[in-house]
Amino acid sequence: MSAMLEVTDLATTFRTTRGLVRAVDGVTFEIDAGRTLAIVGESGSGKSVLARSLMNLLPASADTSRGTAVFKGTQLRGQSTAALRRIWGDEISMIFQDPMTSLNPVVKVGRQITESLRFHRGRRGAAAHERALELMHDVGIPDPASRLGVYPHQLSGGMRQRVAIATALACEPSLLIADEPTTALDVTIQRQILDLLQRLQAEHGMAIILITHDLGVAAGRTDEVAVMYAGRIVEKAATPVLFSAMRHPYTEALLASIPRLENPVHTRLETIGGRPPDLINPRRGCAFAPRCRYAQPRCLEEDPVLETATTAGHEVACFYPVDTAAGRAALSANAAAGASAAGATVGAAV
């Protein structure tokens, strides 16, 4: 049986005056009902463009001719907007990072929540009103009856995100794409929103693609994690496997840079030197090589492809994976030399 959403070799490029930007460069994954996939990466890694590519929410300058995204047997790429409108909000919904800008400031929240119900289900008046109350109650908005008639600016950031979630869930979609849904929120509210998404998923059985820059958010709440770098997936594994046996040096570095409560006070954090690469003129070899502690001459010449690592379902694109004989040898050679093949400073082995 095929998965609910199957994405194969998906690419999205933008024509700009400076050249062709390869924002998403050949991404393959699938997701089934009731599952959660986290897509993790830094700003500029292409994770948001990937989400928008799935929804076809892209500017006209985008080239989407390469790759396929098949949702329940329907090819999403190349569909007309009219056809996509039947899917948007009904079968696939999306929530965004900033609920203030994703909600319409001049429309009362009750009306925004029921917009897709009116469009897809023809539910109006009392029936729509009743469903709005139910949804608001579901997402934990206290006193929903009095909140139906307020505007987004009258709500707190957490409440606005709840409204956005209620709106996205109105037609009980099969797939929810959440693009950094908690990045603009306090940790306490982030916790509440993540708990809420998990509960709603358990109740409705929808699939969730959770896009985040924080591996901490992905831990414990997702089934699978895909780590993106420079428009590609560099490592993908079941969440417990990824955290216990990560293979890509980028995943390792990303995890090490998270400030942790168990660290002593004034701990110097591990950082990833350098910057994400320019997506316009990709250099030869592995995109992460210039920032990688493991980089060897081969990494500057050849581009590693995603291959199965030690466990089934665990894929990594690296010649010298973390915690393997090759990886350990590469790291100790670089540590001895004081620098990687790309010239990045490498301290003594950690």
Add this chain to the structure above:
Amino acid sequence: MAGSGTAHLRPADEDVVLRVEDLVVEYHVPGGVVQAVSGLSFDVRRGETLGLVGESGCGKSTTGRAVMMLPRPSGGSVRFGDREMTTLSPNQLRATRPKLQMIFQDPISSLNPRRTIDKIVGEGLSIWKRSDARARVAEVISAVGLDPDVVSTRRPHQFSGGQCQRISIARVLAMEPEIVICDEPVSALDVSVQAQILNLLEEMKARYQLTLIFIAHDLAVVKNVSDRIAVMYLGKLCEIGPSGAVYEKPWHPYTEALLEAVPVPDPTVAIEPMAVGGELPSPLSPPSGCRFRTRCPLARERCAEEEPQMREVGPGHHVACHFPQAENRSA
């Protein structure tokens, strides 16, 4: 936690560089008075970093700005060195402000997009007509890890968020401040860049002998930089103490809730249901007694009637709670 009192303030002779006492900030709005900060007291020693933590709307940014007299607070005192900030004339205030600098949350909107980096970093110096401005600008730009020859003539849009935050830090350092107030300096940044900026702040603090007030909502972030932690809720202080003690044994139920909310990057750690739900009540009509009682799992009748006062629970560690967690646990 709606704690009041000044029991936690340290004697002025212990090299206290900033002493805030009974700070009140109120805004008049249609329909009432927003009580943004209500009788807040804290102090900071020279060379210390105070982490000021709380949720959005708790008054932590307002506190940071009130210290700078932006705007002047409605009541209370702010002593900076031997000066009482609240009674300074505008001219005296202007002469004092270079010693107090701020770094803001959004590095891109806090830099003028039309100016070049050397103008942005050197603006304070040119206002004060410093003759060594050029050299000083180059020095601080290299101190924050950028190359002055490359960046000086560029404009903010040519930089990433992390680099813009470095530029903001350079601008602050140029003025040779004594106290730097960092208002959520890393919350808009990716975790990887966040780590770089936190490390940079630690380096700059040592290199330029700074005193920092670090405002944030994430206790894990604050832990890496702070010597002391102050937890705020709805305009009041809940708990204040040395970082080690506060993280190891939080006394206030709200501190505990904030600690619990930090995501743990380990999928083997089970996610327990949160004991504290809901959101901050409106600062237009804060709850009676302890302001945290409406969300507190331990609240009893007394909490509605009587406001808890600050009391010492360990060396330099104070809490404002009638029924603190740690006490209950040991009992």
